[in-house]
Amino acid sequence: MNDSEPLIVRIPADVARPDKIAYGFTARQLAILAVTGALASSVYYVFRQVVPVVVIAAVVLPLVALGAALALGRRDGLTLDRFTLAAMLFLRSPTKVVAAPDGVTPPPRWCRLRGKLPAPLCLPVRAVRSDGALELADGGTVALVETSTLSFHLRTADEQASLVGAFGRWLNSLDATVQVLVRARPVDLAGLVEALEQRAEHLPHPALVRAAAEHANFLGQLNASQDLLARQVLVVIRDPHPPRGRRSTARDASAAVVLRQAVETQRALAALGVTAAVLNADAANRVLTECLDPDGWHPAGIARPDELISGLEA
Template sequence: MNDAEPLIARIPADIARPDKIAYGLTARQLAILAVTGGIAASTYYAFRQLVPVVVIAAVALPLVALGSALALGRRDGLPLDRFALAAVLFLRSPKKVVAAPDGIASPPVWCRLRGQLPGPLSLPVRAVRSDGALELADGGTAVLVETSTLSFHLRTADEQASLVGAFGRWLNSLDACAQILLRARPVDLAGLVEALERRAEHLSHPALARAAAEHAAFLSQLNRSRDLLVRQVLIVIRDMHPPRGRRSIARDASAAVVLRRAAETQRALAALGLTANVLDADEASRVLTECLDPGGWHPTRAALPDELITGLEAR
C-alpha cells in the first residue's frame, strides 16, 4: 500500500479578488474613501466661516458614513458600491422585454401611450449553427462540451496525482477562454419507470421480472416523494477574436476553430476517464432554453419552423 501524501492545494473561493494596496484595502476602496474625504474636507473649508461647525458636521457626517459603507460594505457577495450600481441599472432598465432585433418601433403620434414601451431582448447568443457552434452577439463563437464526473477522494494518492497532472496538462493547453459550468436541473424518472415496467413483462425468468417490477416501483415512489436533481457539467469553449473578412466566411472559420478545440478537449478529458460529448444543435438549444427558464417544463427538442410535429413529439 502506498502511503504517499495526497496533493493538497488551497485555492480561495473568490479567485478574482482584487489586490489590496494599503491598510488591507483595494484601490477601489481607497478611491471611494479618498473622494468622500475630499468632499467632506472641501465642504468644511468652504463653509467654516459662514455656518457653525455643528451644521457642517450634520451635513458631512452622513456623507462620510455613506462613502464608508459603499467602500467597506458587502451585500450578496458583492461590494456595496457595485451592488448599488447594479440596483440603479435594474431600476432604470425596462421590466418588459420582447424579441425585437430591429429595435422597438415608436407608436404613432395619434396613439396615446400609457406606461413605457417594452425594451429589446438582448441575448448573448445570436444563433445556433447546425454543427452545434453558438454564434455570439459580440461576434465570437462558442461550443458546449458536456462531460461526466469522477470520484476523486476514492482514488489512491498516485491516482490522484495522475488525475491532477492530466487535468493540469489540459488547462495548460488552452489558448483561449474556457468556462466550466456546473448545473443542477430537475429530472423526471417517469420515462425510466415506464420503460422498466414495459420490459419486465418480457423477461424470461419470473425472478428477474419480479426484481424489475420492484425496482420500477421504488423509482416511482422516489419520483413522487422527492424533487430529484441531476448534475450536469458543461465546458464552454469560446473564440474571442473571430477572423476578419466576409461575415459568412469568418463565422465558418471561427466555428471550425472552436469545434477543433472542443475535439481536443474531448480527447484530453478522455485521459482522465471522463466521457465528454460535444453538444450538437438540438442539445445546445435545449441547454440554452433550460438556462433561460430554469425549473420550467421543456419538450425533448424544439422543432424547426418547417418541420412537422407529430402527436408523439407534441405529447
C-alpha cells in the same frame, strides 16, 4: 516531496479577488474611503465657522457611514458599490423587450401611442448553427462541451498527481479563450416516478413489483420534500480570432476551428476519466433555453426557431 503525500492546495472561491494595497484594503476600497474622507473634511472646514459642530456631525456621519458601507459591504458575492451600480442599471433598463433584431417599428402617425414602445431584446447569441456552434452577436463563434465530474479526494496520492498532470497539460495546450461554467438546475422526478409506477405492473415477479413500488414511493417523497438540483459542467470554447464581417465562408471557418478545439478538449478530458461530449445543435439550443428560463419546463424535443414542424402529436 514524498510521492505518497496528498496533493491538497486551498484555492479561494473568488479567483479574481483584487490585490490588497495597504492596511488590508484594495485600491477600490482606498479610493472610496479617500473620496468619502475628502468630502467629509471639506464640509467640516467650509461650514465650521457658521454652523454648529453638532449640525455638521449630523450631516457628515451619514456620509461617512455610506462611504464605509460602499467600501466594505458585500451583497450576493458583489461589493456593495458594484451591487448598487448594477441595481441602478437594472432600474433604468426597459422592463418590456421583444425579439426584434432590426429594431422595433414605431406605429403610424395616425395611431396614438400610450406609454413607451418595447425595447429590442439583445441576446449574446445570434444563431445556433446546424453543426452545434453558436454565432455570437459580436461576431465570435463558440462551441460547448458538456463534461461529467470525478471524485478527486477518493483517489490515492499517485492518482491525484496523475490527474493534476493531465489537467495541467490540457490547460497548457489551450490557445483559445475557454470558460468553465458550473451551473445547477432544478430536477423534477415526477416523470420518473410515473414511469416506474407504469412499468411496475408488467414485472414478472411480485417481489419486483413491490420493490419498484417502494422505490417509486421513495422517489416521490424525496421529490416532494427536497429541492433537488443537478450539477452541469460546461466548457465554453471561443475562437480567438473571430471572423470580421458577415461572410458565410468566414463564419464556417470559425465554426470549424472551435469545433475542432472542442473535439481536442473532449479527448484531453477523457484522459482524466471525465466523460465529455460536444453538444450538437439540439443540445446547445436546450442549454441556452434552460439558462434563459431555468424554472420553466423545457421538453427535450423542442424545435429550434428556424426548424420546420411537420407534424404534431395529440
